[in-house]
Amino acid sequence: MTALRRLDRRWLYLGVLLITVAAAVWPLRIAPRPTRETRTAFDLAQALQPGAGVFVYVEYGLGSREEMDPMLAAVLGHLADRGAHIVIAARSPEASQVAETVMGGVAARDPAYAKGYGQTWVNLGYRPAPDVALRAATSGIAAAYNEVDYAGRPLAGMPILQALRALNRTYFALAYAFDSGDGFAPMIYYVGTPTGLPVIIGAISMEVPLLQPYLAAGQLAAVIAGARGAAEYEALAGQPRRADVLVGASAMAAIYVLAVMLLGNLVARRP
Amino acid sequence: MSTSLAVWTGALLTLAVLSFLYDDNPAWRITEHLYVGLAAGYGLGYTWQNYLRPVLLNQVGAPGGWIWIFPLVLGALLYTRYIRGWEWLARFPMGIWIGYGAGYILAYLPRVVVGQVTGSMVALNSLSNVALLVCLLGGFATFVFTLPDRPGLIRTAGRIGRYAILIALGVAFGGTVLYRFTLLYGQVHFLVHDWLGLGH
Amino acid sequence: MRKELPIWLGTMAGAFVVATRWFTLVNATGVDRMADRLIVASYAAAAAVGFIGLTRVHLRAIDARRPLWGYSIVLLVAMYGYAGLLFFLPASAPLPSWIFLNVMGPVFSTMYGLIAFFITSAAYRAFRVRNLESGILLAAAAIALLGNSAVGGRIWHGWDGLVAWIMAVPVTGGFRAIQVGAALGALGTAVRVLLGLERSHMGSPQG
Numbered sequence: 001m002t003a004l005r006r007l008d009r010r011w012l013y014l015g016v017l018l019i020t021v022a023a024a025v026w027p028l029r030i031a032p033r034p035t036r037e038t039r040t041a042f043d044l045a046q047a048l049q050p051g052a053g054v055f056v057y058v059e060y061g062l063g064s065r066e067e068m069d070p071m072l073a074a075v076l077g078h079l080a081d082r083g084a085h086i087v088i089a090a091r092s093p094e095a096s097q098v099a100e101t102v103m104g105g106v107a108a109r110d111p112a113y114a115k116g117y118g119q120t121w122v123n124l125g126y127r128p129a130p131d132v133a134l135r136a137a138t139s140g141i142a143a144a145y146n147e148v149d150y151a152g153r154p155l156a157g158m159p160i161l162q163a164l165r166a167l168n169r170t171y172f173a174l175a176y177a178f179d180s181g182d183g184f185a186p187m188i189y190y191v192g193t194p195t196g197l198p199v200i201i202g203a204i205s206m207e208v209p210l211l212q213p214y215l216a217a218g219q220l221a222a223v224i225a226g227a228r229g230a231a232e233y234e235a236l237a238g239q240p241r242r243a244d245v246l247v248g249a250s251a252m253a254a255i256y257v258l259a260v261m262l263l264g265n266l267v268a269r270r271p
Numbered sequence: 272m273s274t275s276l277a278v279w280t281g282a283l284l285t286l287a288v289l290s291f292l293y294d295d296n297p298a299w300r301i302t303e304h305l306y307v308g309l310a311a312g313y314g315l316g317y318t319w320q321n322y323l324r325p326v327l328l329n330q331v332g333a334p335g336g337w338i339w340i341f342p343l344v345l346g347a348l349l350y351t352r353y354i355r356g357w358e359w360l361a362r363f364p365m366g367i368w369i370g371y372g373a374g375y376i377l378a379y380l381p382r383v384v385v386g387q388v389t390g391s392m393v394a395l396n397s398l399s400n401v402a403l404l405v406c407l408l409g410g411f412a413t414f415v416f417t418l419p420d421r422p423g424l425i426r427t428a429g430r431i432g433r434y435a436i437l438i439a440l441g442v443a444f445g446g447t448v449l450y451r452f453t454l455l456y457g458q459v460h461f462l463v464h465d466w467l468g469l470g471h
Numbered sequence: 472m473r474k475e476l477p478i479w480l481g482t483m484a485g486a487f488v489v490a491t492r493w494f495t496l497v498n499a500t501g502v503d504r505m506a507d508r509l510i511v512a513s514y515a516a517a518a519a520v521g522f523i524g525l526t527r528v529h530l531r532a533i534d535a536r537r538p539l540w541g542y543s544i545v546l547l548v549a550m551y552g553y554a555g556l557l558f559f560l561p562a563s564a565p566l567p568s569w570i571f572l573n574v575m576g577p578v579f580s581t582m583y584g585l586i587a588f589f590i591t592s593a594a595y596r597a598f599r600v601r602n603l604e605s606g607i608l609l610a611a612a613a614i615a616l617l618g619n620s621a622v623g624g625r626i627w628h629g630w631d632g633l634v635a636w637i638m639a640v641p642v643t644g645g646f647r648a649i650q651v652g653a654a655l656g657a658l659g660t661a662v663r664v665l666l667g668l669e670r671s672h673m674g675s676p677q678g
Contacts, residue, residue: 009592013292016588020456024463025470032621033631062576063583066457067450093317097562097571125321128514131375136507143504151561152325189379193386205446205453205619209439212638213647216403217390219383226446227453228619246453250620253452253587254445257594258613264595277569281577288581292588304542306578308549311522313575316557316567318518327512342509346516353523362477362673364513369672370481371510373661374488380661384654387647402640410648432648434607439645441611442637448590448612449619455584458577 004267012260019256020249028248031235037215038232041200041222044174045075045237050083053164053172055191057134059183061094064204069102070242071202071230072178076106078237080113084173085160086121087141089134091183096126096150118158125150135190137167168195174221178202184211188219200224273466282466285458406435478667485665525550611637 034042048054056076060068079086088103090096100123107113113120124145127133136144141164142155155161164171175197177187184201192199198221201211205226214220224233227250231243273279284305287298331339345367351360391407393400409432412425421429463469491503529543556567600606614634617623623630663669 007595009595010293012592012595013588016452016455016591017289017459020452020459020587021463023456024460027470030621033624035631035635062571062579063454064450065576066580066584067453093314093321093562096317096321097568100563101572126317127322127511128318128518129511132371132507132510132514135375135379136504136511139501139504143508146322146326146330146508148325150321151563152320189383190375193382194379204450206443206450208446208619209443209638209642210646210650212643213387213390213650216639216643216647217386219386219390226449226619228621246456247621249456250449250453251622253449253456254616254620254622257448257452257591258616260591261594261598261609261613265599268599277573280573284574284577285581288578288585291585300539300542301545302578304546305549305574306582307525308546309553309570309575309578311525312550312553312555313557313571315519315522316554317562318515319554320557320562322515323518327515338509339512342512343516346513346518349517349520350523352520353527358674359473362474363480364517365672365674366477366481367484368481368510368514369664370484371488372485373481373664374485376657376661377485377665378489378492380654380658384651384658387651387654391647399636399640403644406641406644407647410645411652413648414652432645433604435641435645436649437604437608437645438611438637438641441608442615442642444608444612445615445619448587448594448616451584451587451590454580455587458581458584461577 001267004263007267015256015260019252023245023249023252027245028252029241029244030231030247030251031241031244032228032232032247034232034236035225035229037223037225038229039236041075041224042078042233042236044198044200044221045078045082045084048079048082048084048173051163052082052084052174054079054084054086055167055172055175055197056086056088056099057091057175057177057183057187058088058095058099059091060178060180060204061092061098064180065098067204067227067230067246068178068180068202069098070227070246071224071233072099072102073106073242074230074234074237074239075176075178075202075224076103077109077239078233080106080110080120081237083112083120085119085164087124087160087164087167087172088121089124089137089145090126090150091130093126096123099123100150118153119160122155122158122160123150124155131186131190134167134186138191138195139168140166167191167197169197172197174198174200176200176202179207180204181207184214184220188214192219202229272468278461278465282462285462405431408432410435474670474673477673478670482665482667485661522550522554 058072076086088099090099103121103123107121124141127145133144142161145155147155149155167175175187175191177183177199179201181204184203184207187199187201191197200222201220202224203211203226208223208225211220211223215223224230227243227246231247234241234243284302287302290296291299327339327343330336345364348360349364351357391404393403395401395404409428411432412428413432413436415421415425415429418425487506526547529547532540532543553570560567562568562571598609600609614623614637617626618630618634623634660669
């Protein structure tokens with residue numbers, strides 16, 4: 001018992017490593033039952049008419065790709081299936097390039113998007129002072145993004161932004177934020193609440209509890225919660241199943257951490 | 272095992288970061304400094320590519336572009352913090368930005384707060400709705416520190432609110448564990464699958 | 472003048488934003504949109520502040536041969552190398568993109584994932600039931616862990632409903648109290664800034 005009480009933390013680390021290696025070598029696929037929130041997010045996208053405007057704001061960077069990429073890809077894939085016109089913007093340089101990479105993968109599967117840049121989708125990139133740029137977009141997207149996209153190409157020749165002029169209910173049907181902590185508040189403050197545009201947040205598992213007050217008050221239309229939410233959405237939208245293994249790995253991690261917590265308590269209680 | 276340079280680079284860097292778990296070592300320190308350096312270089316370089324070059328340099332030269340000189344000078348004043356005797360000039364951009372941000376808060380936050388308050392006005396026709404109201408009022412009572420001798424009702428409500436907040440924090444902890452493990456799983460999967468060629 | 476003028480300019484900038492938001496006439500002129508674009512541009516002009524700060528700190532470390540100064544060279548080479556590359560090439564060009572995906576990607580992801588180890592160690596040493604409060608915290612964490620990883624739903628079919636109820640009631644109530652309190656605090660601070668009472672962003676009292 002004394003040995004357990006003075007357990008070197010590196011033994012616990014080794015356990016973490018073994019669990020994740022085991023999950024990687026023998027992947028466990030778990031397809032969770034969809035929660036009401038994920039189903040709501042799916043239903044809202046499913047109801048879109050072809051050509052409906054959708055704004056996708058990407059906040060997460062390289063560090064959160066493992067949890068968020070499958071979710072973003074599933075939602076973008078579903079939006080492409082519905083024929084939505086997708087305007088992407090990012091909150092940071094990293095997020096801009098991540099969004100470009102994920103959307104590139106989704107577009108490659110669909111001819112309307114593979115050759116439809118400027119018509120069916122556009123990536124506006126990132127602007128310094130992102131809150132200010134986001135708010136400015138609610139009264140005029142092209143002006144807020146200085147008439148150029150993320151690569152400096154002029155927006156004036158792009159039909160998508162002739163039709164979708166401002167980030168509000170007149171032009172857009174839905175707004176998304178794919179977020180690792182910093183992007184949901186500006187979407188609620190400057191887009192959802194002032195314009196009444198329904199906002200859906202794709203969130204890392206860590207921040208889901210923080211979103212509950214906004215969800216309950218109707219300030220958010222839906223939340224897609226972490227790897228589990230991604231797996232649920234993939235199943236509902238018939239997208240490639242990439243997140244089931246993440247839920248399986250989460251399950252193994254959850255059991256390990258609970259066992260560690262239990263052991264810690266048992267050791268502390270024994271004289 | 273992989274023969275790709277990209278995979279080997281990623282694998283060795285991943286192992287270098289993980290080596291910190293055993294102890295501090297030069298491989299970790301190199302990667303740590305690489306992390307900071309690349310992040311800073313990328314941030315500036317991307318801003319140049321994505322904004323400064325296509326937007327500002329083009330617009331300053333265009334007819335009527337003189338107006339962009341003002342923000343450029345304003346932002347550039349921030350660099351005076353590195354010039355001895357001229358540091359005070361950096362207060363101009365800071366003052367304007369903070370004032371502008373404060374204006375944003377005053378202009379946009381009240382409606383969100385009112386939405387939260389009206390969202391709490393639920394019909395007390397179910398146990399869950401009553402419990403929600405009790406948790407919310409209790410949560411407020413938890414942070415009442417200004418009364419020197421808190422009345423019994425506030426103390427009791429504060430205790431209930433504290434329990435609600437602890438539940439919320441416990442749930443947030445659960446989410447944090449799963450989030451962090453998912454990220455780690457991604458890199459371990461990369462090592463096992465892409466680098467070593469094991470597993471499915 | 473050195474402190475009062477920036478404060479006054481800040482007050483005017485904040486009052487301008489409030490006016491454009493609440494008075495349609497001001498809003499209709501489009502002056503708010505122009506102001507937003509100018510503010511974004513001013514931020515961009517200051518984008519190299521961190522870059523210069525890091526350069527100064529690490530050049531000093533190298534110059535003074537401080538302990539571990541060699542790592543400062545690594546940092547500066549990486550920082551100037553990557554920024555320089557992006558100065559001439561777009562981020563989507565093969566080389567910058569390769570560095571982004573194969574150097575930055577693994578390092579950033581592993582750095583973030585490293586927390587999984589520390590959080591496990593903390594769970595072993597700190598997550599102990601000593602009283603009712605710590606018991607509630609641990610029980611909530613356990614329910615969420617099993618629920619969000621879909622294990623709970625396999626153990627008992629009502630588990631997902633339990634998690635949904637916890638989210639809808641105590642989590643909503645608890646976090647709403649914190650968030651409304653924080654929002655009121657932010658509003659109070661914003662008023663203080665506009666009135667010139669909050670001056671901490673002006674730096675030291677000298678100068």
